[in-house]
Amino acid sequence: MTIPRLELMGATLSIKLDAMVRRELDVSLEDSVFWTDSTIVLQYVKNEERRFLTFVANRVAVIHSGSSPSQWHHVVSRLNPADDVSRGQTAEELLTNKRWLYGPDFLCLEDSEWPKxxxxxDLPDEDPEIKPDKEVVTVCAVNKMEQVDVVDRLLKRHSSWHRLKKNVAWLLQVKNYLRAKARKQPTVDMQKLLAVDEMTRAEDAIILYIQRESFCKELKFLQKDKVDSRRSKDYIKKTSPLYKLDPVLSADGIIRIGGRLKNAPVDEGVKRPAVLPKDHHVVTLIVRQFHQESGHSGREHVLSLLRQRYWLIKARSTVRSILRDCFGCRRQSATPVEQKMADLPSDRVTPNKPPFSFVGVDCFGPFMVKPGRSLVKRYGCIFTCLVVRAVHIEVLHTMEADSFINTLQRFMCRRGEPEEIRSDNWSNFVGAERELREATQSLDQQKVNEFLLQKGVK
Structure with a gap:
């Protein structure tokens, strides 16, 4: 944080205080005057905020929103009452300092007699807060032998099949509007929303363009088929991907697969789906659309939905490669991270010791027991051997420390004294451990006193 930035933050604070005072006072103020002893702040204020970097630009924008550059004036440090506090004064000096209490004397004078x-x-371009000029170097390599297709650039700019159809539908609307206007015919209303048939025409236009780019020779042969009586297999080469599909040309000029489903009572798109190439950006958008609409289902289900309208060349491998790159599916099917288990402690793996040498203890319950006509709670206390996992269960009458001590005593009378006991530090375990430790310490002290009395030591 540099000194000019701190000065600028003080100027920004004065704008906020001015707005608060104007908002809270019942008296309307004609104008506000802002004084600063920092010339760098005046230089910032008299420049546009877009000239500076983010920090200074944001604060200059706040200053410009609450004041104009003409409201800002400069005061020398020797006349600035703010320096009386920043440079240090005692409380008695402040009480006798008229400049601190009432402001500088020149404020009572006319505006013409104020300090100039x-x-x-102007700020130099080397100032650290000035935004540096960006050098833009543009290199354009154009191959005259290749023609840049604007439609291909339009198709590749979209990442959604629905959005692509929508934009193409609007382009077709504009084309029809301009044509009608040039022919002096009634124009369409460009303010109305798109209809379903307009989206369908846009989809057919996209499919037709893709087929013209991918199946140019086959399309020419099929257009000749309307004149000649030969079948498509008679003039389509065997190396063509459409050879085995018995392709036909529909009334809208789209290549569709043939077959024997002409009389089937199903939709035309199901009987004769449109043929699409395997490697194309639009094909990727279509497969992603069906994959998302089916709830990120698997390859076979997406393929069955896709073939109700389109026939992809090598569809299975194409769908598999596209679904493999689906981020949502990869995240859902990802293997969860597993925490590596720590090594077992020594009391879990120490052999050649009797059972219950190392014990883990815990309580469970309650269980409702009916002694006589009353209904009381009883708990269970389970002791488990940490080595061989043997189990010993005792009854707890209450969850108090005394009841657990009695239970522990019964366990030790039956299984022997354990070397170490592990628990979850519940209150009854902690209380029992404290009582047993205090009893052991008092017992040891009593034995020491008896030994000293036997030796004759007071």
């Missing part, structure tokens, strides 16, 4: 602001030079 110094002439400021």
């Amino acid at each position: 602001s110094p002439s400021l030079r």
Whole structure:
């Protein structure tokens, strides 16, 4: 944080205070005057915020929103009452300091007698807060032998099949509007929303363009088929991907697969789906659309939905490669991270010791027991051997420390004294451990006193 930035933050604070005072006072103020002893702040204020970097630009924008550059004036440090506090004064000096209490004397004078602001030079371009000029170097390599297709660039700019159809539908609307206007015919209303048939025409236009780019020779042969009586297999080469599909040309000029389903009572898109190439950006958008509409289903289900309208060349491998790159599916099917287990402690793996040498203890319950006509709670206390996992269960009458001590005593009378006991530090376990430790310490002290009395030591 540099000194000019701190000065600028103080100027920004004065704008906020001015707005608060104007909002809270019942008296309307004609104008506000802002004084600063920092010439760099005056230089910032008299420049546009877009010239500076983000930090200074944001604060200059706040200053410009609450004041104009003409409201800002310069005061020298020796006349600035703010320096009385920043440079240090005692409380008695402040009470006798009229400049601190009432402001500088020149404020009572006319505006023409106020201190004049110094002439400021423009900020140099080397100032660290000035936004540096960006050097833009453009290199354009154009191959005259290749023609850049604007439609291909339009198709590749979209990442959604629905959005692509929508934009193409609007382009077709504009084309029809311009044609009608050039022919002086009634024009369509460009303000109305798109209809379903307009989206369908846009989809057919996209499919037709893709087929013209991918199946140019086959399309020419099929257009001749309307004149000649030969079958498509008679003139389509065997190396063509459409050879085995018995392709036909529909009334709208789209290549569709043939077959024997002409009389089937199903939709035309199901009987004769449109043929699409395997490697194309639009094909990727279509497969993603069906994949998302089916709830990110698997390859076979997406393929069955896709073939109700389109026939992809090598569809299975194409769908598999596209679904493999689906981020949502990869995240859902990802293997969860597993925490590596720590090594077992020594009391879990120490052999050649009797059972219950190392014990883990815990309580469970309650269980409702009916002694006589009353209904009381009883708990279970389970002791488990940490090595061989043997189990010993005792009854707890209450969850107090005394009841657990009695239970522990019964366990030790039956299984022997354990070397170490592990628990979850519940209150009854902690209380029992404290009582047993205090009893052991008092017992040891009593034995020491008896030994000293036997030796004759007081």
